[in-house]
Amino acid sequence: MDTSNKHAISTIVEGVPFERPLLTIIGLCFLLMVCDSYDVAALSFAAPVLIKQWSLTPQAMGLIFSAGLFGLLVGSILFGWVGDRYGRKQAMIIGALGFSVLTAATGFARSEESLLALRFLATIGLGGAVPNAVALTSEFTPKAYRITAVGVIFAGYSIGGIAAGLSAAYVVGALGWQTMFFIGGALSLLCTCAFLLLPESLAYLASRPERRREAIMVANYVRPDLKLDSTSELIPDVPADVPRAQFSDLFRGPLMVATPLLWIVYIASAMTVFSLVSWMPVAAQSVGLSQSAAAVATALLFAGSAVGGIVAGWIADRLGILAVAGMGVLGFPAVATLGSLGNSAELLLPASFFAGFFAFGGQTCLHGVVGSLYPTNVRANGVGWAIGINKIGSIAGPYIGGLLLSHLTGQQLFLAAASPLVVVVVVALALWIVLSSSTRSSARSATSIVH
Numbered sequence: 001m002d003t004s005n006k007h008a009i010s011t012i013v014e015g016v017p018f019e020r021p022l023l024t025i026i027g028l029c030f031l032l033m034v035c036d037s038y039d040v041a042a043l044s045f046a047a048p049v050l051i052k053q054w055s056l057t058p059q060a061m062g063l064i065f066s067a068g069l070f071g072l073l074v075g076s077i078l079f080g081w082v083g084d085r086y087g088r089k090q091a092m093i094i095g096a097l098g099f100s101v102l103t104a105a106t107g108f109a110r111s112e113e114s115l116l117a118l119r120f121l122a123t124i125g126l127g128g129a130v131p132n133a134v135a136l137t138s139e140f141t142p143k144a145y146r147i148t149a150v151g152v153i154f155a156g157y158s159i160g161g162i163a164a165g166l167s168a169a170y171v172v173g174a175l176g177w178q179t180m181f182f183i184g185g186a187l188s189l190l191c192t193c194a195f196l197l198l199p200e201s202l203a204y205l206a207s208r209p210e211r212r213r214e215a216i217m218v219a220n221y222v223r224p225d226l227k228l229d230s231t232s233e234l235i236p237d238v239p240a241d242v243p244r245a246q247f248s249d250l251f252r253g254p255l256m257v258a259t260p261l262l263w264i265v266y267i268a269s270a271m272t273v274f275s276l277v278s279w280m281p282v283a284a285q286s287v288g289l290s291q292s293a294a295a296v297a298t299a300l301l302f303a304g305s306a307v308g309g310i311v312a313g314w315i316a317d318r319l320g321i322l323a324v325a326g327m328g329v330l331g332f333p334a335v336a337t338l339g340s341l342g343n344s345a346e347l348l349l350p351a352s353f354f355a356g357f358f359a360f361g362g363q364t365c366l367h368g369v370v371g372s373l374y375p376t377n378v379r380a381n382g383v384g385w386a387i388g389i390n391k392i393g394s395i396a397g398p399y400i401g402g403l404l405l406s407h408l409t410g411q412q413l414f415l416a417a418a419s420p421l422v423v424v425v426v427v428a429l430a431l432w433i434v435l436s437s438s439t440r441s442s443a444r445s446a447t448s449i450v451h
Contacts, residue, residue: 005231005232005233006232006233006235007226007228007233007234007235009203009206009234012202012219012222012223012226012234013140013142013202013203014142014143015142016140016141016142016223018145021199021221021222022140022222024197025137025140025198025199026137026141026152026153028194029133029134029137029153029156030153030155030156031191031194032092032129032130032133032156032191033130033133033153033154033155033156033159033160034156034159034160034163034187034191035096035099035126035184035188035191036157036160037156037158037159037160037161037164037302038160038163038164038183038184038187039099039103039122039123039160040068040069040161041160041161041164041165041298042167042168042181042184043068043119043278044065044277044279044280044281045164045165045167045168045172045180045295045298046168046172046177046180047061047065047278047282048281048282050115053177054111056112058282058402059402060112060402061402062278062398062399062400062402062403063116063399063402064112064116064119065398065402066395066396067117067119067120068120068122068123069123069274069391069394069398070120070123070391071120071121071123071126071127072126072127072130072388072394073127073388073389073391073394073395074124074388075095075123075125075126075127075128075129075388076127076128076130076384076385076388076390076391077384077388078128078384079091079094079095079125079127079128079131079132080128080131080132080381080382080383080384080387080388081381081384082094083131083132083135083381083384084204084378084379084381088133088136088139088200088204089132089136089198089200089201090200091129091132092128092129092136092195093192093195093196094125094128095126095127095128095129096125096126096188096192097189098121098122098124098125098128099122099124099125099126099129100125100185100188100189100191100192101185101189102118102122102125102185103122103184103185104181104182104184104185104186104189105122106118106119106181107178107179107180107181107182107185108178127387127388127391128384130387131383131384131387131388132383132384133153134150134367134383135379135383136198136201137149137150137153138372138379138383139201139203139204139379140199140201140222144317145317146317146372147313147314147316147365147369147372148310148313148314148317149313150364150365151309151310151311151312151313151314151316151365152310152313154364155305155306155310157302157305157306157360157364158303158304158305158309160302161298161299161301161305162299162303164180164184165295165296167179167183168180168295169295171183199218199221199222200214200218202215202218202219202222203236206235206236207236212234213230215234216228216229216230216234219234247381247385249378249381250374250378250381250382250385254434254435254437255374258373258431258434258435259382261427261430261431261434262386262431263386263390264427265321265366265423265424265431266366266370266386266387266389266390266393267389267390267392268423268424269324269362269363269366269393269421269424270390270391270392270393270394270397271394271396271397271417271420272335272359272397272417272419272421273359273360273394273397274394274395274398275400275401275416275417276301276335276355276356276359276417277301277398278397278398278401279402279413280297280298280301281294281295281298283339283413283414284298284348284352293348293349296349297349297352298352300349300350300352300353301352301353301355301356302356302360303356304352304353304354304355304358305356305357305359305360305361305364307361308356308357308358308360308364309361309364311361312324312365313364313365316365316369320369321369321428321431321432321435322428322429322432323362323365324366324369324424325425325428325429325432327359327361328358328421328422328425329425330358331358331359331361331362331418332418332419332421332425333418334351334357334358334359334418335355335359335414335417335421336414336415336418337351337414338352338355338414339409339411339412339413339414339415340411340414359418359421362421362424367383367387370382370383370387393420401413401416401417
């Protein structure tokens with residue numbers, strides 16, 4: 001049988017060069033994360049003004065934060081399913097279009113109830129676009145630097161937070177908090193238009209015989225050296241006759257234990273990360289910083305996360321889930337000590353950078369690990385559920401922070417925010433043991449078959 005014109009998708013992807021096609025994919029997914037972060041951070045920077053203008057309690061503001069993050073949970077689960085069935089690109093465009101329009105509409109909110117509803121609806125689309133961006137990046141990037149690539153796109157999350165901080169410093173006082181959301185909606189709409197330039201996932205296309213011609217076009221786009229033609233046959237990593245992904249597939253074999261452990265790590269990590277994202281401007285002022293210094297501290301938190309995410313991704317490409325545990329070990333003291341530095345900006349500002357580096361960086365490389373944990377046919381669903389479950393922590397963290405804000409000192413508040421990182425370390429190590437045991441079992445099975 002002539003196999004010279006047959007090409008396995010995994011082999012094609014492993015040969016994708018780090019050139020324009022791949023850089024375009026990574027760059028556009030990076031822009032999505034910029035919009036994601038700007039949208040989430042915009043509410044954090046608007047919060048001090050809203051609390052004063054609308055006479056909101058910290059608990060009410062925490063509920064609004066959590067409503068938006070609950071929308072991310074719904075969107076990531078719903079659109080993870082959509083991405084596995086109808087394509088990553090299509091799911092990203094629909095989700096991004098939804099959150100761009102509704103983010104702009106948030107600027108027209110005139111009550112606590114309308115703001116809560118708009119935040120929930122806007123973030124459904126936002127939550128749907130992100131897991132598909134992670135899946136798309138993972139499916140076009142060679143394994144050797146796959147997690148690093150995911151770390152790069154999540155660096156966009158940090159850039160978006162910094163951009164939101166700069167916007168807040170210049171426009172909230174002069175033009176009102178609403179302007180933050182008008183800017184965010186406009187940027188997100190431009191991003192949505194740019195997604196039309198994205199190719200559809202090659203792994204997804206190859207599993208759909210009716211889209212064979214498109215699959216060959218995409219393969220030639222990312223691997224022009226192959227010069228595929230209409231007679232070429234692309235061999236999917238998962239055969240077309242394999243049943244479509246089901247929720248139960250996330251718990252088959254070693255995933256029965258690995259998936260729940262992964263979810264626990266996500267929840268705990270998100271509790272720390274989103275507590276800091278939501279309440280950092282308020283908490284920094286509670287330990288004595290001025291409003292402007294608190295904004296700078298928050299921006300440095302995001303800057304640290306950008307660097308930490310890339311560094312942690314590079315490490316995770318080599319150590320896997322162990323990198324998440326290591327970042328948690330270092331992240332706990334970095335976050336916990338933020339409240340004990342008093343009102344010294346000289347100490348608190350660099351400490352904020354390192355808190356972002358370790359705490360946020362750990363979650364960024366976790367996104368890369370989950371992308372490589374699941375097989376192609378359930379990858380977007382697996383990533384969607386993981387990022388969705390992650391929102392349990394992201395919802396709980398800001399809400400609990402709002403409840404504690406009235407009862408704890410700034411020092412105690414930062415210690416509470418750091419505490420979930422202990423769970424991250426312990427459960428990540430347990431997950432590493434499970435995955436290592438599964439790998440050894442697979443190797444023994446393969447050896448027995450050969451002999």
